[in-house]
Amino acid sequence: MPDPSRLVTVPTLSQPDMAPAGSSSLYVLEPVPHNGSGLDWGVESGPMRERLLAFLEREGYPTDVVTERLVTPDEWQAQGMHLGTPFALAHTFGQSGPFRPANVDRRVPGLVFAGSGTTPGVGIPMVLVSGRLAAERVQEYAGRALPVPRPPVGATS
């Protein structure tokens, strides 16, 4: 992307013990295509590092780096993520809203999914909503599948 939306986090501002005294921890995230794009990260990671450093410098962050680690889709893929996609399904039109995989599977009644790969989507708030929706589906299923105890015939209350 020519003008990507980057996320910078400086956890040492609220948790100083995340770096040696006098230093900071910096985390920079830039969205990139997944490995279906054919990008060669052996070639791209050097220029990417330079672009990120230039961005940090431009925005006034410290760039006197002591130690660093660059993670690319290759590392995510090596961890078993399909095409190096830690963010699950992209929110393209065909994968959003009603087109996103549902949190129940009609073929296996009682099987309920939660997390970023199902509805409503990616990110901690969405995933928490997904957990609530999954709990509701389990409750609905259990309510149908498990016999609700009934009072014995003749009971008065």
Ligand SMILES: Cc1cc2nc3c(=O)[nH]c(=O)nc-3n(C[C@H](O)[C@H](O)[C@H](O)COP(=O)(O)OP(=O)(O)OC[C@H]3O[C@@H](n4cnc5c(N)ncnc54)[C@H](O)[C@@H]3O)c2cc1C
């Ligand atoms: C680099 C990055 C930065 C992000 N930044 C933000 C942010 O700033 N704000 C935000 O809201 N969201 C952010 N997200 C998105 C957010 O982290 C995810 O959407 C969310 O964590 C997904 O939750 P999940 O429970 O679906 O999956 P995960 O959090 O990935 O949890 C799945 C868990 O299952 C475990 N697991 C996998 N396979 C097995 C197995 N076979 N057996 C047992 N356990 C297994 C994994 O180890 C993992 O712990 C970020 C994601 C990434 C990758």
